Amino acid sequence: MPAISVGIVSLVLAYVLSQFYRAFLAVLTPVLGVELGARPGDLALSSGLWFAAFALMQIPVGRMLDRIGPRLTVALLLGGAGGAGAAAFALAQAPWHLHLAMALLGVGCAPALMGSYYIIAREYPSAAFGGMAGMIVGFGSLGNILGATPLVWAIEALGWRATMAGLGVATVAVAVLIAGTVRDPARLGADQPQGSLAEVLRIRALWFILPLFFVNYAASGAIRGLWAAPYLERVFEADAVLIGRATLAMGLAMIAGNFLVAPAVRLVGSLRRTVLIFTGCTLAVMGFLVMNPDPGLAAAVVLLALIGLSGAGYVLLMAHGRSFLPDHLVGRGVTFLNMISIGGVGVMQFASRPVFQAAAAAYAPPQAFAMLFGFFLIPLAIGFALYFLTPEARNA
Numbered sequence: 001m002p003a004i005s006v007g008i009v010s011l012v013l014a015y016v017l018s019q020f021y022r023a024f025l026a027v028l029t030p031v032l033g034v035e036l037g038a039r040p041g042d043l044a045l046s047s048g049l050w051f052a053a054f055a056l057m058q059i060p061v062g063r064m065l066d067r068i069g070p071r072l073t074v075a076l077l078l079g080g081a082g083g084a085g086a087a088a089f090a091l092a093q094a095p096w097h098l099h100l101a102m103a104l105l106g107v108g109c110a111p112a113l114m115g116s117y118y119i120i121a122r123e124y125p126s127a128a129f130g131g132m133a134g135m136i137v138g139f140g141s142l143g144n145i146l147g148a149t150p151l152v153w154a155i156e157a158l159g160w161r162a163t164m165a166g167l168g169v170a171t172v173a174v175a176v177l178i179a180g181t182v183r184d185p186a187r188l189g190a191d192q193p194q195g196s197l198a199e200v201l202r203i204r205a206l207w208f209i210l211p212l213f214f215v216n217y218a219a220s221g222a223i224r225g226l227w228a229a230p231y232l233e234r235v236f237e238a239d240a241v242l243i244g245r246a247t248l249a250m251g252l253a254m255i256a257g258n259f260l261v262a263p264a265v266r267l268v269g270s271l272r273r274t275v276l277i278f279t280g281c282t283l284a285v286m287g288f289l290v291m292n293p294d295p296g297l298a299a300a301v302v303l304l305a306l307i308g309l310s311g312a313g314y315v316l317l318m319a320h321g322r323s324f325l326p327d328h329l330v331g332r333g334v335t336f337l338n339m340i341s342i343g344g345v346g347v348m349q350f351a352s353r354p355v356f357q358a359a360a361a362a363y364a365p366p367q368a369f370a371m372l373f374g375f376f377l378i379p380l381a382i383g384f385a386l387y388f389l390t391p392e393a394r395n396a
Contacts (some may be wrong), residue, residue: 003117003265005183005271006181007119007181007182007183008119008120008136009181010174010178010181011036011070011074011112011115011119011136012116012136012139012140012158013174013177014109014112014115014174014175014178015079015112015116015136015143016108016139016142016143016146017109017143017167018113018143018173019140019141019142019143019147020083020143020144020146020147020167021053021082021102021105021106021109022050022051022221023034023116023148023224023225023247024145024146025030025043025046025102025226026224026225026226027147027151027152027155027229027247028029028151028155028160028227029043029093029229029233029243030092030128030197030229031155032098032160035160036092036093036094036095037095038095040226040230041166041353041356041357041373042095042222043098043226044349044350044352046098046099046101046352047222047225047226047349048346048347048350048353049099049102049103049346050102050103050105050109050346050351051106051221051342051346052103052106052343052346053102053103053104053107053110054110055340055342056339056343057077057225058114058335058336058338058342058343059197059267059332059335061110061114061335061341062197062331062335062336063078063331064111065111065114065118065331065335066142066330067116068271068330069180069184069185070111070119070177070182070185071115071183071184072180073115074111074115074175074178074182075176075178075179077108077110078108078109078112078171078174078175078178079108079171079172080108080181081104081105081108081153082104082105082107082109082172082175083108083109083110083171083172083175083266083285084104085101085102085105085106085107085110085168086101086167086171087165087167087168088100088101088104089101089102090161090164090165091161100294103334107321114137114335115178115182116136117133117136117322117334118244118330118334119182119187120136120323120332121334122185122327123185129319129322129323130265130271130316130319131261131262132263133261133304133318133319134260134261134262134312134315135262135313137312137314138255138256138258138259139255141251141254141255141258142255143218144224144247144251144254144255144308145251145252147247147251148245148247149241149245149247149248150242151163151172151244152240152241152244156247167282169191170255172359174347175291177206178179192231195337196332197332199329200325200329200332200333203324203325204325205390205391206321206324208389208390209317209320209387209390210337210340211382211383211387212275212279212317212383212384212386212387213317213337213341213344213383214340214341214343214344214347214383215344215348215382215383216279216317216341216344216380216383217311217313217316217342217344217351217378218344218347218348218376218377218379218380219310219316219377219380220254220282220307220308220310220311221311221345222348222349222352222376223369223376224251224254224308225235225313225349225371226352226377227356228243228304229243231300231359231369231372232297232300232301233244234365234369235294235300235365236294236297244276246300248294249301249305250301250305250307250308250310251308252305252308253306253308253309254309254312256309257278257308257309257310257311257312258311258315260312260321261274261312261315264278265275269391271316271319271320271393272387272390272392272393274316275316276315276384276387276388278312278316278328279310279384280384281310282382283377283381283384285303285306285310286307286380287368287377289370289373290370290374290377291370293366293367293369293370293373302303317336317341318341319360320335321334321337322334322337323393323394324393326368333384342357348375348376349372351375352375352376355375356368359371359372374394
């Protein structure tokens with residue numbers, strides 16, 4: 001594995017924050033309900049706005065990466081919008097304040113992972129991209145851990161407002177560190193063509209990756225970040241401590257999956273086949289939950305952890321898509337792929353809100369959540385089927 005620079009480490013810290021901010025609402029669900037009157041549907045909207053803002057920023061982030069480099073792109077957005085979002089959350093007095101705060105946090109987190117991907121895509125061998133991408137996501141996914149049991153401890157010791165204020169300070173500090181340590185890749189020569197999003201869209205090999213990109217991360221991202229807590233609370237009467245432990249298990253599984261990416265590809269011998277295996281396993285787990293949404297608390301936690309493990313499919317798909325991108329399209333290409341993936345999570349979270357509300361009004365909690373899991377299962381099955389038409393990765 002190639003050596004990792006201090007600048008990459010600082011970008012990984014930014015991604016730790018990004019992972020935290022996309023997942024921490026699950027633990028805050030009970031306290032925000034009591035203090036601000038925020039219902040699960042309100043938090044679904046807030047979480048969806050994070051993903052929507054994050055996704056919409058990917059196109060301008062891609063342009064910024066190609067024009068001004070990852071150092072300023074990440075530092076300015078993370079420190080400015082991310083710091084402001086954390087402050088707004090700490091001062092929130094009503095659910096709509098949470099909506100605004102989460103949108104700002106989505107803007108601030110938008111370039112965190114893409115900055116490091118841009119650097120490794122430009123400065124490291126193409127064959128190393130998947131392994132390094134998995135390692136970065138694996139370490140960055142510690143944010144999922146911080147958003148589980150440790151967050152519960154911090155809230156109990158400091159209160160949720162002081163905790164969020166401290167996270168805002170940490171966000172600005174990481175942005176300053178990035179500005180001081182990241183080294184931008186060398187600019188492409190004048191003989192290189194000017195890339196565009198239209199050129200990315202003309203790459204036929206990407207066409208049948210995109211549907212699975214849109215739905216692959218939606219299941220693990222939305223369930224971990226939003227629906228795990230209401231599911232455990234309503235079906236199993238779990239309290240905040242138990243929810244924290246369960247989401248910790250899911251976060252640990254997500255980390256483990258990302259570190260398993262490189263050895264899994266070596267074992268299977270193909271990026272494409274590895275994606276199919278990961279996705280097929282996710283479909284099996286989701287299908288089981290649709291058929292049996294109340295399998296017992298211990299079994300439910302294990303199944304949620306398996307869904308988390310499947311989130312590593314994102315790294316595999318990114319490595320597959322990257323293999324078709326020429327150097328002059330790396331910035332726009334990887335951010336476009338990320339936009340599709342994160343946008344899918346946002347869309348599915350927005351859409352899951354009325355689905356669950358309608359189901360909860362008509363059925364008991366287990367059956368309502370069975371319908372919710374089915375809502376995530378069906379698009380994933382469609383994306384899985386279309387992915388069979390995708391060619392094998394280049395240089396893999």
